[in-house]
Amino acid sequence: MSHVPGMIQSVERSSAVLRLLAAGPGRLRVKEVADALGLPKSTAHSILRTLEHVGFAEQDPRTARYRLGRGLLELGRGGLDVNELRSRALDWADALASRTVESVRIGVLDGTPARDGRATGSDGRVEDGAAVKVIHHVFRPDDTAQSMEIGLVVPAHATALGKVLLAYDAPAAEAAVRGGLDPYTRKTLTHRRDLAAALAEIRGQGWGSAIEEWEPGRAGIAAPTRGIGGLVVGAIGIYGPVERVCDSRLRPRTALVAQVRATAESISRDLSGPRS
Amino acid sequence: MTERYILAIDQGTTSTRCILFDRRATVVSVARAEHPQSYPKPGWVEHDAARIWRDTQKLIKRVMASAGIGAAQVAAIGIANQRETAVVWDRKTGVPVAPAIVWQDTRTSALVSALDADFVRDRTGLPPATYFSAPKVQWLLDHTPGLRARAEKGEVLFGTMDSWLIWNLTGGKHHLTDVTNASRTMLMDLTTLRWDASLVDVCTIPQAMLPEIRSSSEVYGAADSVLPGVPIAAAMGDQQAALFGQACFAPGDVKCTYGTGGFLLMNTGSTPVRSTHGLLATVGYRIGNEPVAYALEGSIAIAGSLVQWVRDGLELIGTASEIETLAGTVADNGGCYIVPAFSGLFAPHWQSEARGVIVGLTSYITKGHLARAVLEATGWQTREVVDAMNADSGLALTTLNVDGGMTSDNLLMQIVADVLDVPVVRPMVAETVSLGAAYAAGLAVGYWSDLQDLRNNRHRAGRWLSAMDAGRRAAEYQRWRRAVDCAVLFADQGQT
Numbered sequence: 053m054s055h056v057p058g059m060i061q062s063v064e065r066s067s068a069v070l071r072l073l074a075a076g077p078g079r080l081r082v083k084e085v086a087d088a089l090g091l092p093k094s095t096a097h098s099i100l101r102t103l104e105h106v107g108f109a110e111q112d113p114r115t116a117r118y119r120l121g122r123g124l125l126e127l128g129r130g131g132l133d134v135n136e137l138r139s140r141a142l143d144w145a146d147a148l149a150s151r152t153v154e155s156v157r158i159g160v161l162d163g164t165p166a167r168d169g170r171a172t173g174s175d176g177r178v179e180d181g182a183a184v185k186v187i188h189h190v191f192r193p194d195d196t197a198q199s200m201e202i203g204l205v206v207p208a209h210a211t212a213l214g215k216v217l218l219a220y221d222a223p224a225a226e227a228a229v230r231g232g233l234d235p236y237t238r239k240t241l242t243h244r245r246d247l248a249a250a251l252a253e254i255r256g257q258g259w260g261s262a263i264e265e266w267e268p269g270r271a272g273i274a275a276p277t278r279g280i281g282g283l284v285v286g287a288i289g290i291y292g293p294v295e296r297v298c299d300s301r302l303r304p305r306t307a308l309v310a311q312v313r314a315t316a317e318s319i320s321r322d323l324s325g326p327r328s
Numbered sequence: 329m330t331e332r333y334i335l336a337i338d339q340g341t342t343s344t345r346c347i348l349f350d351r352r353a354t355v356v357s358v359a360r361a362e363h364p365q366s367y368p369k370p371g372w373v374e375h376d377a378a379r380i381w382r383d384t385q386k387l388i389k390r391v392m393a394s395a396g397i398g399a400a401q402v403a404a405i406g407i408a409n410q411r412e413t414a415v416v417w418d419r420k421t422g423v424p425v426a427p428a429i430v431w432q433d434t435r436t437s438a439l440v441s442a443l444d445a446d447f448v449r450d451r452t453g454l455p456p457a458t459y460f461s462a463p464k465v466q467w468l469l470d471h472t473p474g475l476r477a478r479a480e481k482g483e484v485l486f487g488t489m490d491s492w493l494i495w496n497l498t499g500g501k502h503h504l505t506d507v508t509n510a511s512r513t514m515l516m517d518l519t520t521l522r523w524d525a526s527l528v529d530v531c532t533i534p535q536a537m538l539p540e541i542r543s544s545s546e547v548y549g550a551a552d553s554v555l556p557g558v559p560i561a562a563a564m565g566d567q568q569a570a571l572f573g574q575a576c577f578a579p580g581d582v583k584c585t586y587g588t589g590g591f592l593l594m595n596t597g598s599t600p601v602r603s604t605h606g607l608l609a610t611v612g613y614r615i616g617n618e619p620v621a622y623a624l625e626g627s628i629a630i631a632g633s634l635v636q637w638v639r640d641g642l643e644l645i646g647t648a649s650e651i652e653t654l655a656g657t658v659a660d661n662g663g664c665y666i667v668p669a670f671s672g673l674f675a676p677h678w679q680s681e682a683r684g685v686i687v688g689l690t691s692y693i694t695k696g697h698l699a700r701a702v703l704e705a706t707g708w709q710t711r712e713v714v715d716a717m718n719a720d721s722g723l724a725l726t727t728l729n730v731d732g733g734m735t736s737d738n739l740l741m742q743i744v745a746d747v748l749d750v751p752v753v754r755p756m757v758a759e760t761v762s763l764g765a766a767y768a769a770g771l772a773v774g775y776w777s778d779l780q781d782l783r784n785n786r787h788r789a790g791r792w793l794s795a796m797d798a799g800r801r802a803a804e805y806q807r808w809r810r811a812v813d814c815a816v817l818f819a820d821q822g823q824t
Contacts, residue, residue, distance in 0.1 A: 107646075122646050133646075133647065133649060133650050133653050134653070135649040135650060135651075135652040135653050135736075135737070135738070136647050136649040136650065138649070138736055138738065139648075139649040139733075139736040139737075142735075142736045142758070143758055146756055146757075146758060146789055147354075147355070149756065149789065150354050150756055150787075151354075188738075189790065190756075190789045190790065191787075191788050191789055191790060191791070193756050193787035193788075193789070194787070195787055195788060198788075198791070199791075199793075200738075200790060200791060200792055200793075202738045
């Protein structure tokens with residue numbers, strides 16, 4: 053197989069394997085893939101296993117043959133089911149709530165940003181704006197009355213979860229601006245330049261916060277959870293009274309920031325590892 | 329003073345886990361190892377008990393190392409274990425005389441069907457079944473040359489996994505079991521909490537090989553080579569440990585563990601409740617010399633395994649969690665019901681020939697409706713067991729405490745709350761089995777002072793409230809029952 057300088061050979065080879073799996077009606081053995089592409093069997097095997105890991109190929113456990121994976125059907129959808137994300141993050145989120153004694157939420161951007169950067173509503177209408185859907189909620193462990201917020205949709209630009217998600221999704225950030233940066237409190241970021249600066253800061257430091265930007269008296273700290281290849285698949289954070297989440301200078305408490313970041317990293321490690 | 333911890337050993341069916349807990353009942357460190365399942369013949373399931381003991385020793389060392397603590401910092405050891413699995417070993421050498429026969433093993437079905445069901449149920453609270461230990465021991469005595477003679481001379485010992493681990497941990501000094509494990513042998517009188525001489529006789533098991541029955545929470549002895557000097561202070565069957573770990577200390581408290589199946593236990597207080605609805609009467613726990621707390625137990629045979637079937641058998645989803653995504657594409661079941669009677673219907677129906685059905689199909693039904701019916705099947709099966717428990721005990725369920733892998737399914741938890749019409753509560757510590765063993769051990773050595781002290785550790789991680797109106801709930805339950813009737817109607821003719 054010839055190779056063009058400046059191109060990454062393994063990407064070319066992987067693409068060829070995918071084309072091969074897509075072309076035939078049946079399912080292929082490692083040797084058949086190796087023979088078809090003139091590759092050593094060990095190389096073909098490594099490529100197939102990597103494609104399986106990212107969800108683009110699947111191996112039939114009975115015949116050991118490979119076929120295209122269902123991950124290809126979901127190319128446009130972040131690559132990780134939100135309920136799968138909750139299930140994999142459950143124990144980590146509980147531990148974060150235990151350690152910080154704050155409530156924990158995991159969020160994803162609501163709606164699928166189309167290629168032109170505009171969010172598509174469920175009725176097919178093209179909408180502007182960006183919101184976060186809460187996909188997991190762990191109560192603050194103090195047995196006060198709290199209600200389950202899974203399914204709740206909150207504005208992206210006014211929350212820590214939302215700002216973290218926007219920081220790693222440029223089309224969604226543009227949609228948020230186009231949708232109008234509605235003020236919820238005096239501190240909500242309502243100018244596009246302020247939001248852009250905040251998102252750049254989040255990318256620089258790897259976490260974000262929103263202090264009284266959505267509800268007065270309440271603050272959040274959040275960090276991104278990443279799947280295979282570093283793709284941001286969600287954000288996890290704590291949310292609570294500003295006097296508990298922030299220090300006397302209204303800065304997020306460093307110990308809490310460290311806990312949130314460590315939890316997000318643990319989940320990311322788990323998500324990029326082998327599926328159990 | 330240096331911080332001290334409780335070590336819990338959870339010896340389960342597929343894996344063994346060691347977990348260190350601190351005083352606030354938070355998990356400090358975990359070590360886990362899987363062990364092989366051996367299926368030498370159809371219906372047979374065996375474990376290598378020697379391997380499980382080796383694993384346990386390694387895991388204890390690993391969990392201590394990862395927490396960076398020494399034996400002096402372990403206040404006590406508590407054990408929770410897979411129930412009913414039978415081990416027989418040589419008193420002198422400590423070597424098992426045969427592979428352990430696991431609770432799922434059905435080789436003893438002929439022995440079991442020969443038993444007088446009413447006689448057994450009256451004494452033990454259990455309907456005769458292949459799960460329980462007694463027929464497994466009897467089978468080993470009948471099929472291992474010379475074993476019966478050696479057993480009569482007291483040369484070999486029987487125990488469930490708790491006994492096996494305690495015997496090994498104490499260097500062969502103590503041969504005992506706790507009252508919850510003893511209640512699952514089908515040899516213990518549920519009222520006197522002693523071995524029943526007539527049942528021991530019927531099962532032709534020599535008394536000399538039986539362990540002494542002790543409470544679930546007391547110092548049994550000190551560990552010998554691993555963690556020398558540390559008191560071993562609790563043992564409980566795993567489902568009972570989950571009940572205790574969920575702080576279900578008051579009569580009427582119920583927990584449900586959702587895994588491949590579902591296990592519901594209700595604390596019924598200090599007198600055993602004999603079920604007239606096909607539930608098991610069993611021991612919940614016993615703390616030291618206090619009166620025993622009894623429990624009613626009902627199980628759902630197929631819960632998570634129905635989701636696995638949708639994933640592996642139908643290939644409608646790629647991972648178990650995606651059942652919720654698929655079910656979320658529709659607002660209701662569209663009139664479709666699935667009764668997963670894959671190997672008959674369990675409590676409270678006990679129709680072993682019933683077969684699974686999918687009913688209510690119209691051209692309107694999509695895979696989303698099927699996914700919803702899958703989750704609802706677990707909800708309705710829970711409801712049936714809860715109704716039976718309420719009827720038997722005269723107590724009314726006020727809250728369902730849940731744990732297990734399926735509690736990550738938010739829609740399922742909402743469905744359970746909807747069909748039961750009570751709040752469903754998920755606790756902060758997911759490891760309820762290990763926590764129960766740790767609690768019982770900590771109580772015995774004064775690490776925690778009393779049950780109230782334990783209750784204070786309990787925090788809600790999530791709570792789902794019923795959002796279904798009464799009329800719809802009643803109508804849906806009615807339709808589910810008609811679906812169950814269909815499953816009974818479609819019974820496997822070959823076996824009737």
